[in-house]
Amino acid sequence: MKVLYFAWLRERLGRDFDEVSPPDGVRSIADLIDWLGAKDEGFALATANRELIRAAIDDELVEHDTPIGSASTVALFPPMTGG
Template sequence: MRVLYFAWLRERLGRDSDEIDPPASVATIADLIDWLAANDETFALATAKRELIRAARDEELVDHQTPLAGAKTIALFPPMTGG
């Protein structure tokens, strides 16, 4: 699975993506964020305010309780503004 990072999240992490293979216990976007934070201190600091992190599963906006099963790409980003 590929995880993409955008905007200030990408800047804080110093990378734009990761290729990962999370364990079966990582079943939702929230689980994924928790797992990534537990395994990467920089990620944990960048996502300390989880309510600010938005997500997309295979290019569709989703909430943190969305299942990961079958996902090829997860995108994580801060709130978007219009303009």
């Protein structure tokens, strides 16, 4: 699974994406953020305020409790500021 990062989250992590294979227990977006944070302190710090993290699964905006299922691409990013 590819996990994409955008804007300040991308900058704080110092990378555009990770290629990961989460274990079965990682079911939701929230689980995925927990799991990535447990492996990487920088990730845990950057995502500490969960209210500032938005998510998409395969080009669809989702909530943190949405199951990741067999997603091929998950994206994590800050609240949007376009327009």
